[in-house]
Amino acid sequence: MFSLNHIIWIGISFVLITVAIVLLHKYRPPMKNVLTVCCVIAVLSEITKVTSMVKLVPSSDGSMMTPYLELNQLPFNPCSLQIIFIFIARLTSNESLRRTALGFMYPTCIGGAVGAILLPTIFTYSIDASQAFTHPLGYQYFLYHSMLFVLGVYIPMSREAHLGRRQYATTMGLFFTFGFSSIYINALCASPTYVNGELISVDFATNFFFTGSQSWLMTFTDISQWRLYFLAIVIFAAVGITAVYIPYIRKPKKTE
Numbered sequence: 001m002f003s004l005n006h007i008i009w010i011g012i013s014f015v016l017i018t019v020a021i022v023l024l025h026k027y028r029p030p031m032k033n034v035l036t037v038c039c040v041i042a043v044l045s046e047i048t049k050v051t052s053m054v055k056l057v058p059s060s061d062g063s064m065m066t067p068y069l070e071l072n073q074l075p076f077n078p079c080s081l082q083i084i085f086i087f088i089a090r091l092t093s094n095e096s097l098r099r100t101a102l103g104f105m106y107p108t109c110i111g112g113a114v115g116a117i118l119l120p121t122i123f124t125y126s127i128d129a130s131q132a133f134t135h136p137l138g139y140q141y142f143l144y145h146s147m148l149f150v151l152g153v154y155i156p157m158s159r160e161a162h163l164g165r166r167q168y169a170t171t172m173g174l175f176f177t178f179g180f181s182s183i184y185i186n187a188l189c190a191s192p193t194y195v196n197g198e199l200i201s202v203d204f205a206t207n208f209f210f211t212g213s214q215s216w217l218m219t220f221t222d223i224s225q226w227r228l229y230f231l232a233i234v235i236f237a238a239v240g241i242t243a244v245y246i247p248y249i250r251k252p253k254k255t256e
Contacts, residue, residue: 003123003129003130003132005129005130005132005133005138006120006123006129006132008132008133009117009120009132009138009142010117010118012142013117013142013145013146013149016143016146017146017149017150020146020150021150021153021154024150024154024157025157028157028158030158030160031089031102031154031155031158031160031161032090034151034154034158035086035089035090035151036090038086038090038147038151039086039087039090041143041144041147042082042083042086042087042144042147043083045140045143045144045147046075046080046083048136048137048139048140049073049137049140050069050073051136052135052136052137052140053069053070053073053126053137054067054068054069055067055068055069055070056068071189071204071206072125072126072189072206072207073126074189074206074208076182076185076206076208076209077121077208077209078108078112078175078178078209079109079112079113079116079144079145079148081178082105082108082109082112082148085101085104085105086101086105086151088101089101089102089105099161099162099167100167100170102155102160102161102163102167103161103163103166103167103168103170103171104167104170104171104174104175105151105152105155106152106155106156106161106163106167106171106244106245107152107171107240107241107244107245108152108171108175108241109148109149109151109152109155110148110149110152110153110244111152111237111240111241111244112145112148113145113146113148113149113152114149116141116145116148117142117145117146117149120141120142122137122138122141125207156248163245163248164248164249165248165249167245167248168241168242168245168248168249171241171245172238172241175237175241176234176237178209179209179211179233179234179237182208182209182211182212183211183212185206185208186205186206186207186208186211186212187205187212189205189206189208190202190204190205190206190212191203191204191205210233211230211233
């Protein structure tokens, strides 16, 4: 983390984001057009991720080879879930659903992209930092998250999202529903060992929504530490979402 290659990618992402936001601010294209471009980028991004990370794995007896995508590459992290919301916002004819999708993407695209670019999980779970410019995943990861940041910024800039208290409440509800559900998903993707019906160990576990396995912030030695960590995530997310929504949820001043 914060290796030379990582710092270079941060610089590249900053330049791309700045140029894109300046151009969007100048030309103000319809949100529909921006979402169309984002849909294309999202699809290409996911195809790149899958095709570059799928492995040909032998069976235990070596009799067959099977293409396999590791569980930690499944699209259950906050930024991966944005693909669904991008397509909903672009394709739905239901204006209420569209506003809900845009309202959710506004804070989570910005926050998720900043966290991903500054603290890239690919260098922990997928590739080495030395491969940042030689492996397709490096390009996929930073370009996709740069796109998410730009989209998050343009949502209020476009003035088509109609952000307000309802979108704020829905966003909070959706985000924490996904976050809590990730505990179940991490459990389903884990490799536990039971002896006589008693859980003895877990040899592998995913970390979707950063609610499972070891955190890079701390080492868990007691379940109370994980509970405090989970609470900290909840508080941090709530404060972050509220902070970016404050301009849209404050009551307008009454004119005298």
